[in-house]
Amino acid sequence: VTKKLAGAAANTAAWSTNVGNEHGQVLVSVLTAAEGHGLWPMAAGLMKRYRQAGVPPPAIMYVDRDCCSPYGQSQVKAMFSEWNELQVRLDIWHFMRRFAAGVTTEAHPLYGIFMARLSRCIFEWDAEDVAALRLAKQGELLARQMGLLSEKALCARISRRELALHCRRRTRGVEETTRLIKALIDQFDSEGGKDTLGVPLLDHERIQQIWKDQQRHIACIQDPEGFPLYIKTGTLKKGSVELCCYRCARGSTSLESFHLHLNRFIP
Structure with missing residues (x-):
């Protein structure tokens, strides 16, 4: 801009x-x-x-x-x-991008898996919301005469958009997040982090320094206690189950969209 x-x-x-x-x-x-x-x-x-x-x-x-x-x-x-x-x-998106600086290349086949698992180290889905969505999805599929699906097959039918619309997330807490991220880095900063040609995903020295620097920020990404970060925007009926629709106020995602708009708007 x-x-x-x-x-x-x-x-x-x-x-x-x-x-x-x-x-x-x-x-x-x-x-x-x-x-x-x-x-x-x-x-x-x-x-x-x-x-x-x-x-x-x-x-x-x-x-x-x-x-x-x-x-x-x-x-x-x-x-x-x-x-x-x-x-x-x-x-949290900016926090995660700091770890992306520790990879050898974002074109590495394990890069997407690493970032997705990093997100899971930070967030957990609300169990009741997920259970309601699964029930609704099962009813929707039964109405299409697709029969009963296994839990794994049913989860595969639920899109990321449906999860984001109907299910709330929360951060896991400092201790749990620290433990999970450390375990993730240990796994990918070893043989488990190499592709079929033996190329490592993580640069050992860089990722260890990033982890050392970012540990103090784990407390900064946690959801504040007792503060609702989701706004109910309405309901939607799916498979005879009425699901709540949510909009999340966490983070600065909307501003990232505004940055893109500014760049396109100004000739």
């Missing part, structure tokens, strides 16, 4: 920062000379807008960096100092 600036504005900015809310609305978008530089006026303006509108301040803010600091308060928390109860969390 910044490379498209022309005329007097050319070469005046190198970074785009955007803030959105839980409804997918973009509240502010600014261009700065460097990452994290000059954002204090933006934060002050946003806090002022909330004050003037009489709207309660956000309870959670997802960021792609500066989620915490080993030397006290993080920069994001300091910038939004008026919001005393604000909890800063690291966006």
Whole structure:
């Protein structure tokens, strides 16, 4: 986006920062000379807008960096100092991308498997939601006279879109996530992480350094206690079972879509 600036504005900015809310609305978008530089006026303006509108301040803010600091308060928390109860969390997609920097190549046949299992180390599905979806799917297939399927075959019939629409996820907690990610790295940083030609997926030195650096951020990706991250948007009947439809407010996925829109919108 910044490379498209022309005329007097050319070469005046190198970074785009955007803030959105839980409804997918973009509240502010600014261009700065460097990452994290000059954002204090933006934060002050946003806090002022909330004050003037009489709207309660956000309870959670997802960021792609500066989620915490080993030397006290993080920069994001300091910038939004008026919001005393604000909890800063690291966006999980960005957390996972940091591990992707430890692979030898993203074209490796085990790359997709590794990233999918990394996601499972962080998230678990709500058991009741999944059970309801399986029951609904079984009823839908029976209505098509497809007969009873095994649990494995039934799960294969459920799409990722159906899971995301009807089932909620939650993070596993710091201890469980740490244990699972360590086991995953140990497995793929060995013979189990090589393809049929013996090419390893992970660069040993890089992935071990990444794991050492990222362990302290596992607490930053956990869901806040007692805070609903899913909004019920309606219901849908499938196979005589009425399923809830959800929209998730976790993370900064909507802003990633906005980045793509900006790039396409500006000629």
